[in-house]
Amino acid sequence: MINFLNKYKSKVGFTYLLLLLGFLFSWLININFVSERAVSSLTQLQESHTKLQAQSTFDNIQQFLENRVKLLAELGESPIVTSSVMGVELASANLTDLLNDRKILGSKENIYITDFTGELIYPKPTVNFSRPPFIEKIIEKIIDHEAPLVLTIIKEAEQHYFSIAMPVKYNNEVEGIIRFDIVSYSIEKLLVELIKDDHYAVSFVNKNEVFFQTAPLNDYSLVSKYLIANTVMTLYFHRSTSQLQEEKEQYIWQIGSTLTVTTLFSFALLAFLIRSLLINPLKKLAISERKTKQSEERYQLAIQGSNDGIWDWNIAENDLYLSPRLLSMMGYGKALDHKLENADKLFMKYIHPDDEVKARHALQEHFKNDTPLDFDFRMQIANGNYRYFRIRGIAQKGANGRGIRMAGSLSDISELKEQSLALEKVLEEAKGANIAKSDFLANMSHEIRTPMNGVLGSLQVLKRDDLSDSSKEMVNMGIKSSKNLLSIINDILDLSKIESNNISLESLPTNIIELFKSIITELSFLAEQKRISLVFTLDKNVHTYWLTDPVKLRQIVLNLLSNAIKFTLKGEVNIRLSEQNDTLVFEVKDTGIGISESQLTKLFNRFEQADSTTTRNFGGTGLGLPIAKKLTNLMGGEITITSKEQVGSTFTVVLPLKKTELKSHDTLELAQVQTPQAQRLNILLAEDNRINQKIFNAIVGPTKATIRIVNDGIEAIDEVGKLQPDLIFMDIQMPNMDGVKACEIIKNSHPNIPIIALTANIMKRDIVKYTQAGFDHCLGKPIDVDKIYILIKKYTSVFMANKK
CATH class of the missing domain: 3.40.50.2300 (Response regulator)
Incomplete structure (x- = not known):
């Protein structure tokens, strides 16, 4: 036994030794081969990226200058500028007006205009003015037609700026020079935005004379050079050689580290797999067999305990299995063999003719589009009658996409279907x-x-x-009575539309404050007649325009407010408008007769008032509050009430409306007109x-x-x-x-x-x-x-x- 174990241990050790040697060998090959290829690829990538950076930097600087050259050229062609350099006295004042507040691309730049002799025309030279030395060269180049424009770089307060000069011509003859220094945007600031790190350096050279460079170029190598259009100025783009080498070394180290880690991981994984394979596979097999047996037992138990019938159709062999429960539902009991031949024809034999098309379509959709198979149909049972069944199932497809097997359940839903049909008839x-x-x-x-x-x-x-006066009073009473009758008719129609869901809401920009004020004005006459105060309280933070249905909102407010006035004999009715958490809130508070707690439950019942005696004393159909509540609910809001007898009531309405800045649509003004x-x-x-x-x-x-x-x-x-x-x-x-x-x-x-x-x-x-x-x-x-x-x-x- 000991000799066997030693032999087994020796084989395992030998296996691990081979794995270790393989790891070292593969690691050395990968380090040398992959690192060399990676460095070559990195070098090409660095060169490509550097050239793209150089081209991008040049394009941006070129565009920066071109935009300003165009504007300078347009300014040089201005009649006022041309007249000024030609000595027209009247143009001098106009030139000052033109250029004093002149901005180039939104920035104020230093603009200079000289005649062909170099004398400064704009701005007016001061007493101690002396012409910069580089101006002589600019005048010489432009007067002698050596260049269409002259680009140079000036330095002020440790910052460098571009200076552009162009000729001012008249009849194609140079009459003067217009120049401006781009002092709003330094070259340093421009390059910082274009070049994000110090790996690169830029220099501007004019005929071997370096005008500007971002850094000493000892450690930099030239990448590209570009001639700026219409000038003799050249842009040189450099790359740091030490930084380049540092990136390569860092990349090589990362590649080596990564290869080492991945190779070690592979070795560890392989060792783990070998170790796992040495464990007795029979133990796992035994566990698997035990779980399979338990699963089969659960399945059989579920079939026996279910009220649904189970069916299993082997399409390839055209063999159909029906569970005992399914046969019992069809009235066959155990007299019929569970396995029936010609299964494809059997289903269509017993299905109701009117449901045959629906059944075929459901099967086709399931096989073709994987639509769930779940539909109701009528099927003939053993006694010749038809009952409603619900069939559900799923198909198993072969490699060619065609069904090879299908299984599912069958439920008897006859009683449920009859109830559903009866309910549909009632509806x-x-x-x-x-x-x-x-x-x-x-x-x-x-x-x-x-x-x-x-x-x-x-x-x-x-x-x-x-x-x-007495006749007017009689006429007003007649008008009021007629409108009350119309109001009753409208309430009945509105309640009918709400209860039949035949009402829709609009969403219009509405001036809420004006809507409430118009209702107050409309009902103030009723309040004055009863000698009670009608008060409108508006919170300061209320937004003016909201998206709502103004007609429905007006109806809610009108019903609540008129109801409060009706049941208030003395004191006041107060309506307060506010907003809370982006919702519109209004309260209607009165000092009326109030409502007892027991009567609150039937307050919103239609054709009913809290106390039947109030109908005789105050009149009304009892529809106002039910309509207000139903409209509030329809708008997604809530209406609540607190009340105390002989003290008064408070109705609170909360509506989840959206604010808007749009104005209300025009409507007909309903005030008394001449x-x-x-x-x-x-x-x-x-x-x-x-x-x-x-x-x-x-x-x-x-x-x-x-x-x-x-x-x-x-x-x-x-x-x-x-x-x-x-x-x-x-x-x-x-x-x-x-x-x-x-x-x-x-x-x-x-x-x-x-x-x-x-x-x-x-x-x-x-x-x-x-x-x-x-x-x-x-x-x-x-x-x-x-x-x-x-x-x-x-x-x-x-x-x-x-x-x-």
């Missing part, structure tokens, strides 16, 4: 009932608004007459209702406009051809031809005639329909006199402007 019936309800409410709205037009229109006309004067305006009214015709005449008559009335759309089209009115008011529902069709026909031939829809159909889908037909505005019935006067005033102004 469809509910949807139909909801549509019928909406249509009924829309029709009722139209039928109520049409006669209300006569009532409210008559009252508004009477209000503008010279009446006694009767406009429209003597030269021809107005056509298309309306079949005689009462509405008389009301319109009574409202519009005082404007002195010429009014023509027709009874339907056909008459309107004929009248437009004869009269060509300046403005058309058109009812929608008329005999023979409705207003929508008439508007489309008129707009095709007379697109510039504005047409206003007068309609009792004011639901959003109706307004969209009218706008698409070509109507310029839509006014709901009953007609608001102020709105009509605003539109007449607007189009009278347009008419008069066009006449001019």
